[in-house]
Amino acid sequence: xxxDEILTGIDIRSMSGxxxxxxxxxxxxxxxxxxxxxFVAARGEKTDGHDFIEAAIKNGAAAVIHERPVTINxxxxxxxxxxxxxxxxxxxxxxxxxxxxxxxxxxxxxxGTNGKTTTSYxxxxxxxxxxRKVGLIGTIQYLIGDQAYSAPHTTPEAPDFQELLExxxxxxxxxxxxxxxxxxLAQKRVDGTEFKTAVFTNxxxxxxxxxxxxxxxxxxxxxxxxxxxxxxxSAILNIDDPYGRRLQSDLSILSxxxxxxxxxxxxxxxxxxxxxxxxxxxxxxxxxVMHGRTYNASSLLMGLPNVYNILSAAxxxxxxxxxxNIILDGIKNSGTIKGRFEKVDAGQPFLAIVDYAHTEDxxxxxxxxxxxxxxxxxxxxxxxxxxxDRGKRPAMGGIATRLSDLVIITSDNPxxxxxxxxxxxxxxxxxxxxxxxxxxxxxxxRRAVLIAEDNDIVLLAxxxxxxxxxxxxxxxxxxxxxxxxEAIRQLIGNT
Numbered sequence: 001x002x003x004d005e006i007l008t009g010i011d012i013r014s015m016s017g018x019x020x021x022x023x024x025x026x027x028x029x030x031x032x033x034x035x036x037x038x039f040v041a042a043r044g045e046k047t048d049g050h051d052f053i054e055a056a057i058k059n060g061a062a063a064v065i066h067e068r069p070v071t072i073n074x075x076x077x078x079x080x081x082x083x084x085x086x087x088x089x090x091x092x093x094x095x096x097x098x099x100x101x102x103x104x105x106x107x108x109x110x111x112g113t114n115g116k117t118t119t120s121y122x123x124x125x126x127x128x129x130x131x132r133k134v135g136l137i138g139t140i141q142y143l144i145g146d147q148a149y150s151a152p153h154t155t156p157e158a159p160d161f162q163e164l165l166e167x168x169x170x171x172x173x174x175x176x177x178x179x180x181x182x183x184x185l186a187q188k189r190v191d192g193t194e195f196k197t198a199v200f201t202n203x204x205x206x207x208x209x210x211x212x213x214x215x216x217x218x219x220x221x222x223x224x225x226x227x228x229x230x231x232x233x234s235a236i237l238n239i240d241d242p243y244g245r246r247l248q249s250d251l252s253i254l255s256x257x258x259x260x261x262x263x264x265x266x267x268x269x270x271x272x273x274x275x276x277x278x279x280x281x282x283x284x285x286x287x288x289v290m291h292g293r294t295y296n297a298s299s300l301l302m303g304l305p306n307v308y309n310i311l312s313a314a315x316x317x318x319x320x321x322x323x324x325n326i327i328l329d330g331i332k333n334s335g336t337i338k339g340r341f342e343k344v345d346a347g348q349p350f351l352a353i354v355d356y357a358h359t360e361d362x363x364x365x366x367x368x369x370x371x372x373x374x375x376x377x378x379x380x381x382x383x384x385x386x387x388x389d390r391g392k393r394p395a396m397g398g399i400a401t402r403l404s405d406l407v408i409i410t411s412d413n414p415x416x417x418x419x420x421x422x423x424x425x426x427x428x429x430x431x432x433x434x435x436x437x438x439x440x441x442x443x444x445x446r447r448a449v450l451i452a453e454d455n456d457i458v459l460l461a462x463x464x465x466x467x468x469x470x471x472x473x474x475x476x477x478x479x480x481x482x483x484x485x486e487a488i489r490q491l492i493g494n495t
Contacts, residue, residue, distance in 0.1 A: 003063055003079060006038065006093045010065075010083060017079025021062050026097055026159040028090055035060030038093060041067070042086040049086070065089050087158075087188045094159040095192035101165035102194040105135075105173065108316055109180040109190070109228070111221050112201025112238070114362045115309045116154075116179040118301070118337050119201060122313035123177045126330025130322050135168035137161070137178040139356075140338055140465045144168050155184035158191070165193070186220040194230040197319055199312050203243040204361035218243055225251060233259045234319035236312055240265035262319060264311040266304075272315045274307050279372055281351075288314055295324050298332050302341055303369030339464025341369065344481055346488040350376070350452040354480045356464025358385065358412070360395040363461055367403040376455030377405035381448050382462050383441065384426055386417030386470075393422065394429025404459075406451065407435035410444035412462045413470035441469065442483050449487040460484060 004019040006026075024036030030052035033039050039056035041049035041064060050068050057064070057072070063079040064070075067086040083089045095102075108123060110116045120138050127134045136143040139154045144167060155161065155178065168176055180198075184190055203218055225235050225247060235251055238244040244263070251261050263270035266277075268289075274297075277286040283300040286307060299310060314327050322330075336342055344352040351374065357366040363382065370378050380400050384393045400407045409426050411419040419439040427437065438444040448458045460480045463469075469478040 001097055003038070006096050007081065008096055010081070010089050010092045011085070013082045013084060015079065015081045017063065017081075019079070021079055023062060023097070026090075026094055027056070027061070028157060028159065030056040030059060030061075033059040033061050036062050038063040038065065040065045040086055040090040040093065042090055043067075065093070085188075088191060091158040091188050091191035094162040097159070098162040098166040100192070100194075101162060101169045102176075102192075104169040105165060106175045106196045106320065107165070107193060108175065108177045108197045108199070108320075109193075109195045109224050110177065110199040110201065110312075110316075111180040111182070111185070111224050112199070113204045113359060114357075114365070115201035115305060115312070116181075117356070118306065118309040118340050119199060119312045119316075120177045120179050121337050122309060122331060122334050123316055125334035126313060126317045126322060126327050127175050127177075129330035129333060130317075130326045132175050133171075133173045135164070135171075135173040135176040137164055137176065139179060144171050144173065153184075154179050154181040155189055157187075158189045161189055161193070180224055182217055182220040185223045190224075190228065193228060195224065195228050195233060196230060197234045197236065197316050198224045198229050199236040199316050200225070200238060200241075200244050200247055201308065201312055202238050202241040202361070204359055218246075222247060222250070229259060231258060234316070235259060235261045236315040236319065237261065237263050238265060238308060238312065239263035239270055240267065240308075260319060262315045264308075264315050266307065272311055272318075274311055277304070277307055279303060279369075281373060284310070290315075290318060293324075295328055297328055299334065300336055301334075302373065303365070304372075305365045305369065306341070339466070339481075341366070342464075342481070344484050344488075346485045347492055348449070348452070348488045349454045350456040350458060352449075352452075352458045352460070352484055352488070354460045354464060354484065355462075356466075357382075357461040358463075360392050360399050363396055364399045364403065366459060366461055367400070370457045370459055371403070374455050374457050376453070376457065378403070378457050378459065379406045379408070379448050379452055380404040380459045380461060381408045381410060381441075381444050382460075383410045383412035383414075383419070384422055384462070385413045386415035386419075386422055388415075390425060393425040397426040397429030398431050401430040401432045401435055405434065408444045408448055409435055409437050410441045411439050411469070412441075413466075414472070415470050416472050441478070441480075445480065445483050446487045446490075449484070449491050458484075 003021040027033045027037045033056045039061040065081045142149040264272035272290045288295045342354045357363045468475040
């Protein structure tokens with residue numbers, strides 16, 4: 001594609017070089033540049049792409065986009081494009097290069113602190129029950145129909161995101177469900193994408209190492225609804241959440257032609273709400289009421305958080321015109337989600353659950369859900385990630401010790417921090433002396449299994465679907481589920 005086509009709509013301050021240059025690809029990492037690529041120098045959290053412009057040119061970059069003046073002498077062989085915002089330009093050129101793929105798709109964005117993954121899979125299940133081919137972009141994996149690909153980021157960088165959309169459209173997908181992280185929104189990774197429907201699940205403390213304040217975190221999430229939702233689209237908002245109510249108020253100025261806003265919750269009054277909720281080991285059974293009509297919903301998922309996830313998915317699909325009999329079938333047939341309140345049964349006399357809960361709100365919801373399923377003890381194994389928001393560590397320690405019968409504080413992904421230092425900060429928030437400390441996560445899981453008795457529930461929180469631990473030395477293979485199953489087999493073999 002010609003450079004001038006790729007630069008359509010880009011806010012350019014100045015430019016040197018040939019606008020007719022043929023561009024063969026887009027790179028934001030100088031190490032990935034190939035001959036004919038356009039290199040976009042963007043500032044990251046730890047590095048600045050402007051420091052690697054010369055390396056990109058050496059690797060064959062035909063053009064460079066930059067937001068900071070550069071001292072490299074422009075040559076006739078390389079075009080230099082000076083812009084106001086490199087990240088905004090990166091999203092724009094990626095969208096242009098892949099020929100605006102979201103226009104050929106119905107794209108549904110799901111954002112929020114908790115529930116994004118489960119909601120996304122529920123929407124996918126409903127749309128597939130409607131006989132649509134669906135793409136999915138999310139934390140666990142990327143899916144193009146039934147083809148699965150690894151997911152290095154919940155929401156990938158702009159060129160990777162637009163390329164995924166293009167591949168999905170080319171493979172026959174008509175719908176795409178994507179988790180949209182706050183990092184992606186703040187860094188404009190999905191700018192230019194036309195979202196037909198946007199879902200807001202909730203907002204609680206998370207990622208403050210990046211956003212600095214909860215207000216900054218909310219402002220990033222809000223962009224999906226205020227700036228990226230296409231004309232006539234629909235916003236599906238959890239209005240039991242204070243930020244959801246705030247977002248509803250902010251969007252109240254929309255006319256029906258501009259877009260529709262649907263509120264959901266557990267209280268009567270929203271457009272969509274749940275009543276007569278029955279939660280058991282067999283799953284959920286409850287009634288969904290939307291605009292005065294009642295529908296009976298059943299799911300293998302458990303717990304009140306999943307009632308919210310089901311409501312959000314049902315609301316999103318109803319706003320797209322999916323018939324209610326299809327919505328209910330999709331909910332019923334969705335199954336459980338890997339690492340999201342995932343039951344592990346290896347023949348033990350107690351219930352064991354693996355869950356991704358890694359925020360204070362998610363941990364609280366997880367323990368409350370477990371408490372509603374048993375009269376036995378709740379044994380919670382958890383840690384906190386290193387090089388991330390330190391403020392939530394004592395808060396999670398307080399929640400775990402207050403709501404659990406026994407807590408084993410261990411490592412999560414310590415990264416470059418010492419596990420003992422992280423554990424000490426968690427321990428500072430403990431409200432009761434009902435906890436043990438075991439920095440080795442494998443040993444912590446083993447101890448929980450040995451302690452558990454009939455009717456107890458062992459909760460492994462924090463890592464969910466992850467198949468690794470991030471240590472100072474890098475990633476090592478580690479699966480909570482596999483370690484748990486091994487510990488249970490050893491227990492049964494010794495009894």
